[in-house]
Amino acid sequence: MAPDNKLAFDDGWQYSPAPESTDHIKLKKKYELYIGGEFVAPVEGKYFDTINPANEEKLSKVGLASTADVDKAVKAARKAFGAWSRLKAAERGKYIYRIARILQERSREFAAIESLDGGKPIRESRDIDVPLAAAHFFYYAGWADKLEYAFPGRNVKPLGVAGQVIPWNFPLLMASWKIAPALACGNTIILKPAETTPLTAMKLAEVVADAGLPPGVVNIITGAGDTGAAIVNHPGVDKIAFTGSTDVGRIIQKALAGTDKKYTLELGGKAANIIFADAAIDQAVEGIVNGIFFNQGHVCCAGSRLLVQESVAEAVIQKLKDRMETLIVGDPLDKNTDIGAINSAAQLKSIESYLAIGQEEGGEMFQSSCSVPDQGYWCRPTIFTGVSQSNRVVQEEIFGPVLAIQTFRTFDEAVSKANNTPYGLSGGIWTDKGAKIFKMTQSIRAGVIWANTFNKFDPTSPFGGYKESGVGREGGMHGLDAYLKLEA
Amino acid sequence: MNLSAVPVAANLPDLSRVPAVDEVGVNERVARFQSRSIKTASKVEALKLILSMIDLTTLEGQDTPGKVRQLSQKAIHLHDAMPGLPHVAAVCVYPTMVGVAKEALGNRDINVASVATAFPSGQAPLSVKLDDTRMAVDAGASEIDMVISRGAFLAGNYELVFDEIVAIKEACGDAHLKVILETGELGTLDRVRQASELAMRAGADFIKTSTGKIQPAATMQVTLVMLQAIRDYYYATGRMVGMKPAGGISKAKLAVHYLVMLRETLGSAWMTPEWFRFGASSLANDVLMQLRKQATGVYQSADYFSKD
Numbered sequence: 021m022a023p024d025n026k027l028a029f030d031d032g033w034q035y036s037p038a039p040e041s042t043d044h045i046k047l048k049k050k051y052e053l054y055i056g057g058e059f060v061a062p063v064e065g066k067y068f069d070t071i072n073p074a075n076e077e078k079l080s081k082v083g084l085a086s087t088a089d090v091d092k093a094v095k096a097a098r099k100a101f102g103a104w105s106r107l108k109a110a111e112r113g114k115y116i117y118r119i120a121r122i123l124q125e126r127s128r129e130f131a132a133i134e135s136l137d138g139g140k141p142i143r144e145s146r147d148i149d150v151p152l153a154a155a156h157f158f159y160y161a162g163w164a165d166k167l168e169y170a171f172p173g174r175n176v177k178p179l180g181v182a183g184q185v186i187p188w189n190f191p192l193l194m195a196s197w198k199i200a201p202a203l204a205c206g207n208t209i210i211l212k213p214a215e216t217t218p219l220t221a222m223k224l225a226e227v228v229a230d231a232g233l234p235p236g237v238v239n240i241i242t243g244a245g246d247t248g249a250a251i252v253n254h255p256g257v258d259k260i261a262f263t264g265s266t267d268v269g270r271i272i273q274k275a276l277a278g279t280d281k282k283y284t285l286e287l288g289g290k291a292a293n294i295i296f297a298d299a300a301i302d303q304a305v306e307g308i309v310n311g312i313f314f315n316q317g318h319v320c321c322a323g324s325r326l327l328v329q330e331s332v333a334e335a336v337i338q339k340l341k342d343r344m345e346t347l348i349v350g351d352p353l354d355k356n357t358d359i360g361a362i363n364s365a366a367q368l369k370s371i372e373s374y375l376a377i378g379q380e381e382g383g384e385m386f387q388s389s390c391s392v393p394d395q396g397y398w399c400r401p402t403i404f405t406g407v408s409q410s411n412r413v414v415q416e417e418i419f420g421p422v423l424a425i426q427t428f429r430t431f432d433e434a435v436s437k438a439n440n441t442p443y444g445l446s447g448g449i450w451t452d453k454g455a456k457i458f459k460m461t462q463s464i465r466a467g468v469i470w471a472n473t474f475n476k477f478d479p480t481s482p483f484g485g486y487k488e489s490g491v492g493r494e495g496g497m498h499g500l501d502a503y504l505k506l507e508a
Numbered sequence: 509m510n511l512s513a514v515p516v517a518a519n520l521p522d523l524s525r526v527p528a529v530d531e532v533g534v535n536e537r538v539a540r541f542q543s544r545s546i547k548t549a550s551k552v553e554a555l556k557l558i559l560s561m562i563d564l565t566t567l568e569g570q571d572t573p574g575k576v577r578q579l580s581q582k583a584i585h586l587h588d589a590m591p592g593l594p595h596v597a598a599v600c601v602y603p604t605m606v607g608v609a610k611e612a613l614g615n616r617d618i619n620v621a622s623v624a625t626a627f628p629s630g631q632a633p634l635s636v637k638l639d640d641t642r643m644a645v646d647a648g649a650s651e652i653d654m655v656i657s658r659g660a661f662l663a664g665n666y667e668l669v670f671d672e673i674v675a676i677k678e679a680c681g682d683a684h685l686k687v688i689l690e691t692g693e694l695g696t697l698d699r700v701r702q703a704s705e706l707a708m709r710a711g712a713d714f715i716k717t718s719t720g721k722i723q724p725a726a727t728m729q730v731t732l733v734m735l736q737a738i739r740d741y742y743y744a745t746g747r748m749v750g751m752k753p754a755g756g757i758s759k760a761k762l763a764v765h766y767l768v769m770l771r772e773t774l775g776s777a778w779m780t781p782e783w784f785r786f787g788a789s790s791l792a793n794d795v796l797m798q799l800r801k802q803a804t805g806v807y808q809s810a811d812y813f814s815k816d
Contacts, residue, residue, distance in 0.1 A: 025742060025743050025746050027739065027742075027774060027775035027777070028775045028776045028777055029771070029772070029775045029776070030776075031776045032771070032775075032776030032779050033550065033553055033554065033557065033767070033771060033776070033779055034550060035544065035545075035546060035550050036546075036547050036548045036549050036550040036551070037547075038545035038546075038547050143543060147543070298528065299528065300527065300528040300529050300530035300533060301527045301528075302527065302529070302533075302736045303529070303530040303532075303533025303534065303537070304533075306533055306536065306537050307533065338743070342739075346771075346772040355543075355544075355545035356544055356545055452528040452530075472530055472532070472533065473532065473533070473536075
């Protein structure tokens with residue numbers, strides 16, 4: 021490759037700003053807790069601000085739920101459980117279908133708020149988060165009156181009250197992953213969104229109210245770690261569903277030890293995206309970009325480790341750098357933005373500490389040359405080359421747009437490196453040979469493995485991790501199991 | 509950037525080493541280009557650029573000197589009611605019409621492109637193809653759009669296809685050579701990629717998708733694969749090769765998405781009529797209509813724009 025040949029992406033014709041309108045968005049100054057079918061003030065009267073990470077401006081404030089509020093919510097859910105679980109299953113399904121339809125009807129509003137509150141590009145919230153959230157409700161609505169067919173020969177019963185704690189990377193989507201199967205199986209719910217992204221969850225509470233669900237079937241309360249802990253530790257909760265970091269997952273698992281609460285945990289990951297020399301290289305490069313820069317890399321199943329066969333490594337990295345130069349970083353509401361804002365100041369600090377660590381470890385860092393806004397939290401797309409399995413940027417989950425690149429020589433070396441991690445959530449394989457795909461999928465210990473694609477999600481497909489990436493499965497028929505008692 | 513035409517050793521490349529192409533991935537990438545939102549100033553700039561990249565084309569059995577003269581006038585006077593418009597890049601005709609077009613265009617800065625080599629099928633002996641080419645060049649064509657022998661390519665006779673291009677390139681003299689792959693007859697994107705590599709190695713100045721006589725003609729998928737082949741060839745040799753999608757691009761919005769694809773694949777150096785062309789007959793008027801709409805806020809009837 022002639023080193024002086026270079027493509028220029030930073031001059032010439034540029035795209036004018038194309039911002040998504042927010043005229044139709046109505047945010048309240050203050051959001052209360054949604055308990056027992058009503059929006060009520062927190063018992064202790066405390067609130068906290070939620071900001072727009074793209075400009076650090078306050079969007080609204082939300083109630084800070086205390087132990088007393090959690091207790092109220094659990095009581096409301098318990099009270100609602102009897103009638104809800106005895107309701108004719110097809111009727112339960114109707115309510116869930118109604119939520120799905122209202123979400124679709126209000127999709128523009130939800131997409132814009134998701135981008136405002138969380139920093140993700142409107143292209144993703146509009147084309148992925150919101151449609152996929154609606155799809156989950158549609159999918160599980162269909163299961164509501166067919167549960168016995170999912171588990172032939174078994175008698176299925178709901179668990180009771182489910183406590184659900186979700187992360188900030190896909191606020192609405194994670195809420196739908198949790199709420200839809202729980203309702204379909206006849207459970208009642210207390211859901212807590214993450215403290216940096218509460219708004220779409222509170223908007224979802226409005227949808228639940230509009231859909232006419234009986235009071236107390238779905239309760240949505242806001243708060244930080246203490247509120248989550250109060251839900252996990254409440255004796256009136258029968259099931260805990262948590263998506264978040266492996267560190268918090270460990271704390272939850274300890275807290276639940278010795279109780280008879282059922283639980284599912286979706287935790288961290290450090291997925292290997294493996295490119296073989298016979299892969300369709302240009303499409304694989306696109307898969308690398310989609311794997312690590314989707315949602316600013318705030319994705320538990322992100323392809324954050326690139327393993328590329330040595331004979332094509334130079335070409336792949338060159339093409340990846342070219343592609344990175346065409347990624348547009350900036351205003352999440354601009355329809356042309358590829359990479360939005362980092363979700364919070366704390367997360368940005370954590371990512372930046374890893375950038376320093378990677379360089380101290382001897383890795384060569386490359387960032388795209390784009391400019392980023394002055395206000396807000398931003399991280400340019402970043403790759404590290406020359407890093408090793410023993411480096412922290414290779415071992416630890418960074419949860420940002422940072423890719424660690426290693427090379428391999430043989431199939432066995434790729435498998436060994438891919439599995440050499442405490443995580444096991446996802447993986448990617450790129451090859452033109454079908455047989456290699458099947459051999460690879462049987463060799464890698466990960467819950468999801470994509471072949472010649474990456475970060476594809478569908479409500480019919482189960483999702484979950486091996487090892488420290490979690491316990492249990494969500495999505496698909498498997499996702500019902502987590503919310504049912506199966507009796508003989 | 510090295511703009512000079514580097515002489516390339518004319519050896520048939522090993523097509524088995526050409527990278528594979530995954531169609532699903534190509535479709536996804538194309539969808540991303542199509543989701544770009546091009547508005548206001550960037551749209552006007554793009555529309556004007558598109559006009560300047562058009563090879564205004566008539567390739568019909570019923571073509572007459574009268575028709576070609578009218579088309580040439582259209583090339584000069586796209587829409588004089590709007591001042592400040594660029595003119596198109598070239599007028600593209602059959603070899604017998606080159607003289608007519610040349611005379612009609614006078615000494616204006618608009619090229620005459622001629623299809624040649626037994627267009628559109630290419631089913632003729634090399635001697636006929638060479639005569640066809642020389643005739644067009646002698647009549648004043650500064651650009652030759654040749655077709656490859658698809659039958660030979662599909663039969664695996666790559667040497668024949670390669671040697672033909674080399675011979676036609678020589679017959680072109682100073683005229684630029686555009687090599688039409690007729691992608692609609694090649695079957696898969698892998699084959700498109702291989703044919704692109706073969707044509708560039710044989711000396712093509714431009715690679716072009718289609719004759720316009722076969723469906724599908726140009727698609728964004730096929731064009732993306734060819735642009736990626738051009739990029740890899742540029743990295744390997746330092747020589748820039750131009751790209752011409754032709755046939756089926758009749759709407760301004762689609763043409764803007766082609767420019768998005770060009771910009772994000774090859775960068776700014778290719779964003780000129782020197783390196784990118786649209787082969788089209790009706791695209792110009794849709795672009796003019798959009799430019800008018802950008803200026804006035806309303807669409808005008810198609811009857812306000814001359815058909816040719």
